Amino acid sequence: MHPLAGNLETLKDTELESRISDLTKKYFMTRNPGVQAQMRIMLDSLNEELRKRQQAALEKLMANRDKSLDKLIRVS
Numbered sequence: 001m002h003p004l005a006g007n008l009e010t011l012k013d014t015e016l017e018s019r020i021s022d023l024t025k026k027y028f029m030t031r032n033p034g035v036q037a038q039m040r041i042m043l044d045s046l047n048e049e050l051r052k053r054q055q056a057a058l059e060k061l062m063a064n065r066d067k068s069l070d071k072l073i074r075v076s
Contacts, residue, residue, distance in 0.1 A: 013050075017050065019046055020047060020050065023042060024043065027040070
């Protein structure tokens with residue numbers, strides 16, 4: 001986690017995606033390797049938070065899915 005990232009859990013999904021997009025554009029605009037390394041760390045932190053949220057949403061969806069169709073298929 002990047003030390004200047006702050007608390008990423010307080011951001012909305014759209015804000016998180018917007019930060020990722022904006023920082024990615026700036027990453028490719030700079031030619032300074034030191035700055036790019038710091039940006040990469042921040043991008044990794046942002047992408048990890050987004051991945052965690054997507055995984056949690058998928059798990060919630062799978063837990064709440066309609067399981068009545070599972071009874072129709074029998075594998076013998």
